Structure formats: structure tokens, C-alpha cells
Amino acid sequence: MLICLGLLAFIKPEDKHYKRNFYDDGTIESEGWMRYNTRTDYWTFYHPNGNKSQQGFYSYGKKDKYWFFFDEHRVRTKEGRFKDNSEIGWWLFYDPQGRINHKCQLTNGIKDGYCLKYKDAKLISAEKYSKGEKIKEWTSFRAFTHENSLSDLK
Structure with a gap:
């Protein structure tokens, strides 16, 4: 019984957290969810001027589902599905x-x-x-x- 309780102490719950990355000047570069140090779920990326550059979903660290891409002036440039x-x-x-x-x-x-x-x-x-x-x-x-x-x- 004591051995089982000891093993349970080493089992870590799912490590899912929200992460923000920044350019050297402090403006946001990207933000989204991480699970086990891998991008997951919804992410948004930004140009150095702060405008959105792309947004979409990740699954197991790979782009998945529908994505949108924008230029530095917020104009949509392309969109489509990833798998x-x-x-x-x-x-x-x-x-x-x-x-x-x-x-x-x-x-x-x-x-x-x-x-x-x-x-x-x-x-x-x-x-x-x-x-x-x-x-x-x-x-x-x-x-x-x-x-x-x-x-x-x-």
C-alpha cells in the first residue's frame, strides 16, 4: 500500500498552460496553449508591429484545422485548412x-x-x-x- 501511494506522488497531472512569447523589444510575438511543452489548441501570432500575422489551431504541435494569415496592415492574405x-x-x-x-x-x-x-x-x-x-x-x-x-x- 505504501509503495502505491509513493508512485502516485510521481504521476503528474496534464501540464496545460497558456503561453506568451515576446520579441526582443517586448511586443508580443505569439500566444496560445501548451500541453507537455507542445503547442496545442488555439494560437495567435503577431508581426513585430503588433498586428496579427496568423491564427489557428495546433494538434500535437502541428498546424491543424482552419488558419487565417494577415499582412502587417491587418489585411487578410490567405486562409485554409491544415492537417x-x-x-x-x-x-x-x-x-x-x-x-x-x-x-x-x-x-x-x-x-x-x-x-x-x-x-x-x-x-x-x-x-x-x-x-x-x-x-x-x-x-x-x-x-x-x-x-x-x-x-x-x-
């Missing part, structure tokens, strides 16, 4: 005014599927990729829909 630290699925990319200028299907961070390019919220061209290599390009919405079903874009 095991790799960009997957549809990613949206924004112009300097914060408007979507293209969206692409990614697998492990590489174009793999369709990339759609926009101007003034209208589709102006589309490309199809296989493992990072462009295999087809359409220069109008009409040409694209003539050869493809919109259900292909899921």
Missing part, C-alpha cells in the same frame, strides 16, 4: 485590398486540383494541376463550364 502541418483542400488567397484573387485546391501544400482566378469578384481563368504541375488552363468562365461541372469544385 498534420500540411495545407490541404481549398485555400483562398487575397489581393492587397483584401479581395479574393484566387483559390486553389492543395494537397500537402502543393497545387493539386483546380485553381480559380478572379478579378472584381468574377472568375477570369481557371487552371487544373496534378501534383504541382499545370495540366490544363481555361481563359474564360464559359470555356471552363463547357468542359467541367461546377460539382468538380467541391
